[in-house]
Amino acid sequence: QVQLVESGGGLVQAGGSLRLSCAASGRTFRRYTMGWFRQAPGKEREFVAAITWIAGNTYYADSVKGRFTISRDTAKSMVYLQMNSLKPEDTAVYYCAADANIVVHTTAFEYDYWGQGTQVTVSS
Numbered sequence: 813q814v815q816l817v818e819s820g821g822g823l824v825q826a827g828g829s830l831r832l833s834c835a836a837s838g839r840t841f842r843r844y845t846m847g848w849f850r851q852a853p854g855k856e857r858e859f860v861a862a863i864t865w866i867a868g869n870t871y872y873a874d875s876v877k878g879r880f881t882i883s884r885d886t887a888k889s890m891v892y893l894q895m896n897s898l899k900p901e902d903t904a905v906y907y908c909a910a911d912a913n914i915v916v917h918t919t920a921f922e923y924d925y926w927g928q929g930t931q932v933t934v935s936s
Contacts, residue, residue: 814838814925816908821930828898828934834891834908834927841865845911846884846891849920850904850932859918860906861893871916876902898934905929 820832832848847862861882862871870882881894891908909923917923 814910816910816925816927818906818908818927818930821906821932823933823935824898826898826900826934826936829894829896830898830932831895832893832906832908832930832932834893836889836891836908836910841889841910842886843912843914845913845916846882847909847911847917847923848882848891848893849907849909849923850902851907851929852904855904857907857920859920862911862916862918863891864914864916866914869916871918873918895932898932900934900936902932903934904932906932 815837817835824830842865844865848860849857851857863882879897883892907929908927910925911923
């Protein structure tokens with residue numbers, strides 16, 4: 813069993829920044845891919861970013877590339893999502909997820925564990 817807990821969500825103005833954190837516990841993540849997804853009302857849950865635990869290779873959705881940065885702290889078993897230049901369309905519930913696979917997937921179905929989500933609201 814893996815537990816994921818997100819934090820850092822909140823309200824921010826367009827153009828502002830926010831950093832989300834995900835605390836992971838339960839087992840090693842060296843052979844995992846950690847990801848961030850988001851879901852807005854009436855929309856499907858969409859891929860945002862992912863990072864491989866071992867190599868730290870990162871992957872981003874086109875909609876956030878250049879604005880968001882995913883990172884991990886292996887010693888603390890933490891995953892972060894630094895969000896800059898936020899736009900109103902970034903408003904959503906953001907979820908931390910873990911995929912017990914070293915191959916990166918961008919579909920929610922492939923991920924095995926999920927956090928409870930944290931709300932991010934960007935005002936215009």
